[in-house]
Structure formats: structure tokens, C-alpha cells
Amino acid sequence: MAESTTDPGQWPLWEVFTQPEAGAPHEHAGSVHAPDAEIALQNARDVYTRRGEAVSIWVVPSAAITASSPSDAGPFFEPGNDTPYRHPQFYKVPRGVRVF
Amino acid sequence: MALIAKVQDEAGHGLYIYCGTETLGVDRAELIDQLLAGKAKYSSIFNYPTLSWADIGVIGWLVDGAAIVNQTMLAKASYGPYARAMLRICKEENFHKRQGYEICATLAKGTPEQKAMVQDAVNRWWWPSLMMFGPSDKDSPNSAELTRWGVKRKGNDDLRQRFVDLTVPQAQAIGITLPDPELRFNEATGAGTSGRSTGTSFTRCWPATAPATASGSRPATGPRRGCLGAGSRRGLRGQAASGLGGCLTVGRSDGQVVLSAVLPLALSRRIHG
Numbered sequence: 001m002a003e004s005t006t007d008p009g010q011w012p013l014w015e016v017f018t019q020p021e022a023g024a025p026h027e028h029a030g031s032v033h034a035p036d037a038e039i040a041l042q043n044a045r046d047v048y049t050r051r052g053e054a055v056s057i058w059v060v061p062s063a064a065i066t067a068s069s070p071s072d073a074g075p076f077f078e079p080g081n082d083t084p085y086r087h088p089q090f091y092k093v094p095r096g097v098r099v100f
Numbered sequence: 101m102a103l104i105a106k107v108q109d110e111a112g113h114g115l116y117i118y119c120g121t122e123t124l125g126v127d128r129a130e131l132i133d134q135l136l137a138g139k140a141k142y143s144s145i146f147n148y149p150t151l152s153w154a155d156i157g158v159i160g161w162l163v164d165g166a167a168i169v170n171q172t173m174l175a176k177a178s179y180g181p182y183a184r185a186m187l188r189i190c191k192e193e194n195f196h197k198r199q200g201y202e203i204c205a206t207l208a209k210g211t212p213e214q215k216a217m218v219q220d221a222v223n224r225w226w227w228p229s230l231m232m233f234g235p236s237d238k239d240s241p242n243s244a245e246l247t248r249w250g251v252k253r254k255g256n257d258d259l260r261q262r263f264v265d266l267t268v269p270q271a272q273a274i275g276i277t278l279p280d281p282e283l284r285f286n287e288a289t290g291a292g293t294s295g296r297s298t299g300t301s302f303t304r305c306w307p308a309t310a311p312a313t314a315s316g317s318r319p320a321t322g323p324r325r326g327c328l329g330a331g332s333r334r335g336l337r338g339q340a341a342s343g344l345g346g347c348l349t350v351g352r353s354d355g356q357v358v359l360s361a362v363l364p365l366a367l368s369r370r371i372h373g
Contacts, residue, residue, distance in 0.1 A: 010129050013122065030119040030185070033128065047115050050108070051192075 013062040014040040016047075018054035026058050034059075102199055103156070109192045116185035123181045145232050154207055154214075154221035160200015162222070162229040162267065168193045169263045170233065178250030201270065208274040215275075222271070223279040233260040 011033040017026035029048045034040035040059040049057065068076055084090045093100050118128045134140040145163055150156065168190055175186040207218040234240050237255040246252040264283075271278050 010127070030116060030181075031122060032115070032119075046108075047112050050105075050112070 011035045014059040015062050015065060016044040017058040018048055019056040020054060022055055026056065031062060106196050106199065113189045116188060120181040120185050143232060145228055148228055152217050152221060154218040157200045157203025157207065157218065158221040158225045160196045161204050162225050164193050164196040164200060165267065166229045166232045166263050168197060169259050173254045173259060176253055204276065205274045208276055219276055222276050226279050230260055
């Protein structure tokens with residue numbers, strides 16, 4: 001994700017994930033700067049959940065995230081695109097069977 | 101408490117946008133340094149003085165209202181982190197606008213002095229609010245580029261017209277007059293090119309001379325209000341001359357340039373909280 005925080009005096013960057021309700025997945029909301037995880041959580045709460053938008057927050061050091069490279073997306077995801085037999089449309093249904 | 105909450109929101113909006121810029125590799129501290137050094141651009145709307153309590157209401161109603169119109173469009177921008185920030189900002193700005201409008205409505209049905217106070221504030225803020233949408237499209241140096249990249253999806257003039265369409269009935273509902281003697285319902289465009297969701301369209305075409313009502317209570321200090329720069333005026337007049345029905349033209353004789361920031365106002369506005 002962010003490759004900034006080049007300034008040595010700057011607090012590290014944390015990515016913030018919020019869960020809107022129990023059972024829902026945590027989704028990326030944004031980022032905050034904070035000196036440690038505890039304060040990152042508090043900052044994330046103040047910045048991203050002022051109106052009850054979440055029941056749970058994760059904060060992750062941005063530097064800890066390993067991301068796939070957009071420029072390599074083609075070859076990287078190619079294996080998943082090369083298996084048509086994983087899709088139901090790959091299989092033929094005998095003529096006359098209208099509802100399957 | 102509500103106003104403190106609004107201030108906190110506005111600071112948060114700056115953080116949302118800074119977060120977006122960081123995904124592009126621009127350091128947050130660097131942007132704050134630019135802001136403090138006076139190098140960063142921001143919407144000139146923030147340079148106008150606030151003279152009375154009514155200004156607080158009118159700023160919420162008109163300035164935040166104009167920002168919502170702009171940012172609702174930007175929430176569909178092509179860059180995800182920016183668009184998602186805009187979405188969140190729009191939700192929160194709605195509280196600001198409603199709060200401001202309630203203040204205005206309350207004052208408007210108060211004592212004659214209170215009503216005069218809110219009318220005076222509307223007179224001073226109406227034109228600057230319209231200018232938040234930037235110069236006419238053909239004079240906007242960045243619009244074409246931003247449209248090409250899918251950051252902007254509607255033109256300045258369309259958005260400004262939408263704001264006028266939305267605001268006129270709100271002003272009528274609380275008995276406030278917008279300081280524009282030539283503002284009138286335009287049936288032709290209401291039924292035609294400007295058939296927007298409201299089904300109404302208010303057209304305003306005024307000459308390059310100042311309407312007397314808009315130049316009323318200018319303070320001795322601070323930026324002068326209600327004026328567009330000569331360049332913009334020229335272009336806006338050009339638009340009127342080109343015969344576009346329902347055009348919104350802005351012109352003032354006092355010619356001082358206040359409209360300095362022309363790139364997406366919401367962007368610069370939000371960068372600076």
C-alpha cells in the first residue's frame with residue numbers, strides 16, 4: 001500500500017479496517033498515523049467511526065502488508081483464468097432440460 | 101457541541117483526503133508543510149469574514165450545500181481512494197447542511213432583527229457560494245484534464261445550475277430572498293435541457309455590472325465579496341453570448357479576482373480541512 005512515511009520524524013502509517021456489523025467482513029476504511037497500535041486504534045476510532053459506522057476495528061502497520069503488483073496482474077492471475085472447467089457454464093445440459 | 105462535532109468532521113475530511121494522497125505516495129507531513137507555508141491552494145471561500153451568528157447557519161446551508169453538490173459528483177470519480185473519501189465526506193456534510201439550514205430557518209421566523217441578520221448573511225454568501233463551482237467550463241484550465249481522467253464527471257456550469265435549482269425552493273420555504281433580481285423560474289429549460297431531478301430550473305443571466313443588492317454591506321477589511329475576476333467574467337459573458345439557454349452567468353463590475361483556486365474545489369477544500 002502506501003510507500004510514503006519517508007520522513008523519519010513521522011509516526012508510522014497504519015491501515016484501518018472497519019467491520020460495519022457483526023458477521024460482516026472487515027473492510028479497508030483508510031489510514032492513520034500513530035506511534036503504536038493502541039493509539040492507532042484510538043485514532044482510527046476518532047477518524048473513521050464517529051457515527052457508529054463500526055463494531056470492530058483492525059489496524060495493521062502499512063509496512064506489514066504485502067501486495068500483488070498491479071503491473072503483474074495479468075500473469076499473476078492467469079492460473080485462475082485458465083480453468084474454465086471450474087465454472088458451471090463449462091458443462092452441457094441435455095437439450096430439453098429447461099430448468100436445471 | 102454540534103459545532104464542535106462539525107469542526108471535528110472537517111478536520112477528519114482533511115485526513116480522509118491526506119490518506120488518499122498517501123496512496124499516491126505523497127507524504128502527509130509534506131502537504132501540511134505546504135499548507136502552513138501558504139503554498140497549497142484551497143478554495144477562496146474560506147477567506148471571507150464571518151460577521152454574525154447567522155453566517156454560521158448560512159455557511160452550513162450554502163457553502164456546505166454547494167460542496168455536497170460538487171462532492172456527490174466527485175464520489176463517482178475514477179480514483180477509488182479519492183471517491184471513497186468523497187462518499188464519506190458527503191454523508192457527513194449533510195449533517196452540516198441541515199444544521200445550517202435549521203439555524204437559518206429559526207432566525208428567519210424570529211424577530212425582525214434576526215430575520216434581517218440572516219438575510220444579510222445570505223446576501224453576502226450567495227455569490228461566493230456560486231463561485232465555489234469554479235469558472236465557466238470553457239475557462240477552467242483543469243476541467244478538461246480532470247474530465248479526461250474521470251475525476252470530474254460533470255461540468256462546473258451544470259453543477260452550479262443544480263445548486264441553484266436545489267437552493268431556490270429552500271430559500272423560498274423560509275422566506276429568504278436570494279440577492280439576485282434576475283433569478284427566475286425558467287420554464288423552457290425546466291422542461292428541456294435542465295430537466296433535472298427537481299424538474300425545475302432557475303435561470304440567471306446578468307450583465308457585467310453589479311446588482312445593487314449584492315454589494316450592500318461590504319466590510320472595510322477582508323477580501324471583497326461577490327466579485328469574479330475579469331477573466332472569468334469575460335468567459336461567462338461569452339457563454340451568455342453563445343446562446344446557451346439556462347446558462348448561469350456571473351459578472352461583477354468590481355473585478356477583483358477572488359476565484360483563485362480553479363482545480364477541483366472540493367479537493368483543495370478538503371485537503372485543507
